[in-house]
Amino acid sequence: MRIPKLKQLSILTMTFLFSGGITSSIAEIEQGHKDALPIGKGVNEDPYYLFLGASGASITDSDPSYQYSGSGCMHMISDQEPQGDFDLDLQIPDGHQIISFRYYFYDGDQSASSAQLYKFNGQGGSTPIDQAVSTGNSGYGNVLNTLGGTLNHIVDNSTGYYVLRFQAFAAGTSQRMCGVRFYIDPTPGG
Numbered sequence: 001m002r003i004p005k006l007k008q009l010s011i012l013t014m015t016f017l018f019s020g021g022i023t024s025s026i027a028e029i030e031q032g033h034k035d036a037l038p039i040g041k042g043v044n045e046d047p048y049y050l051f052l053g054a055s056g057a058s059i060t061d062s063d064p065s066y067q068y069s070g071s072g073c074m075h076m077i078s079d080q081e082p083q084g085d086f087d088l089d090l091q092i093p094d095g096h097q098i099i100s101f102r103y104y105f106y107d108g109d110q111s112a113s114s115a116q117l118y119k120f121n122g123q124g125g126s127t128p129i130d131q132a133v134s135t136g137n138s139g140y141g142n143v144l145n146t147l148g149g150t151l152n153h154i155v156d157n158s159t160g161y162y163v164l165r166f167q168a169f170a171a172g173t174s175q176r177m178c179g180v181r182f183y184i185d186p187t188p189g190g
Contacts, residue, residue: 045186045187045190046186047099047183047184047185047186048183048184048186049181049182049183049184050092050181050182050184051179051180051181051182052088052090052164052179052180052181052182053072053073053178053179054072054073054074054086054088054166054177054178054179054180055068055072055073055074056088057074057086057087057088057164057166058086058087058088059085059086060085060086060087060165061085065077066086069106069173069176071178072178072179073105073106073176073177073178073179074086074166074176074177074178075168075171075172075173075174075175075176075177076168076170076171076172076175077171077172085165085166085167086165086166086167086168086177087163087164087165087166088163088164088165088166089161089162089163090161090162090163090164092155092162092182092184093155093186094155094156094157094158095154095155095186095188096154096155096184096185096186096188097152097153097154097155097184097185097188098117098152098153098155098182098183098184099146099152099183099184099185100144100145100146100182100183101115101117101132101144101145101180101181101182101183102132102142102143102144102145102180102181102183103115103132103133103134103142103143103145103179103180104140104141104142104178104179104180104181105134105140105141105142105143105175105176105177105178106139106140106141106173106174106175106176106178107134107135107136107138107139107141107174107175107176108139108173108174108175109136109170109174109175110136111136111168111169111170111174111175112133112134112135112136112169112170112175113133113134113166113167113168113169113175113176113177114131114132114133114134114166114167114169115131115132115164115165115166115167115177115180116128116130116131116164116165116166116167117129117130117131117153117162117163117164117165118162118163118164118165119159119160119161119162119163120160120161120162120163121159121160122160122161127160129153130145131145132144132145132180134175140178152188154188164180
């Protein structure tokens with residue numbers, strides 16, 4: 001009888017585990033994982049980018065309708081409301097510093113769209129941190145926002161959660177919200 005390669009590997013692994021092949025302590029194994037993974041304040045302490053597409057966001061209102069525009073972009077197709085909100089939950093590790101963000105968009109008329117960074121406290125309150133607004137009549141473009149030059153926001157997940165809100169101020173494909181790229185320092189001051 002022939003044993004498939006995957007089962008052979010599983011049998012070999014189980015034989016190794018139960019025959020005393022592991023001599024490291026749990027602490028040594030955990031330390032090895034910390035050394036091997038560039039997560040958080042581990043091995044890689046360099047600033048990094050977090051790039052998020054608008055197409056992953058969720059509509060917050062029932063009136064405005066959105067449609068996928070292609071290439072990760074979304075646009076509002078119903079403007080019964082003066083503007084539509086489109087939220088994306090942010091998962092950034094505690095203690096990391098948001099240095100800036102760049103908003104990517106398509107802007108084809110005098111109206112605008114925006115990307116806004118918020119912090120919600122879970123009890124109905126919200127704090128706007130900053131926003132970037134499209135430029136008007138420029139086609140595909142982007143705007144760098146350093147949060148008034150003073151962004152350098154330290155993430156504190158113990159007091160609330162972070163949301164990136166895309167907002168269009170007109171319906172149609174002339175206002176497409178495409179994405180945001182955050183620039184983050186995992187070791188602020190370090």
